[in-house]
Amino acid sequence: MTAPTSANASHDEWLDAIAADEGYYLECSNGHGSLPPRRACPVCGARDIEQQPLPATGTIVTYTTVHVPTPEFDGETPYVTAIAEFGPVRLTGLLRGTDPDAVARGQAVLPTVDAGDDGRRRLRFEVVAE
DSSP states (O other): OOOOOOTTOOHHHHHHHHHTTOOEEEEETTOOEEOSSOSSOTTTOOOOEEEEEOOSOEEEEEEEEESSOOGGGTTOOSEEEEEEEETTEEEEEEEOSSOGGGOOTTOEEEEEEEEOTTSOEEEEEEEOOO
């Protein structure tokens, strides 16, 4: 599968690219990163946006452990929601199957995609084994 070349790719197309290990982000000529859909850079307004490969791993910059879930995550607690930096972009994803007490800022993660019990696909992170 080839990642969409359009800055107007849908969230589902972007998840398809992540699932196929072809994750990407968008970068303007000034080096600002963002995620699709995008017609202009959200930082400087530049319209010359190009698709760049997403780094294979990211680093957790912050996280929270959820103990009281929304109905769609009922029965899955506790789980961790993390924000990880992948080069010039930050992604928010779930860390499932990971001991919440073992999560730390600075930890390396891989982006993946999985489907919840409701069938909706979500961005998920897997901790990189040290």
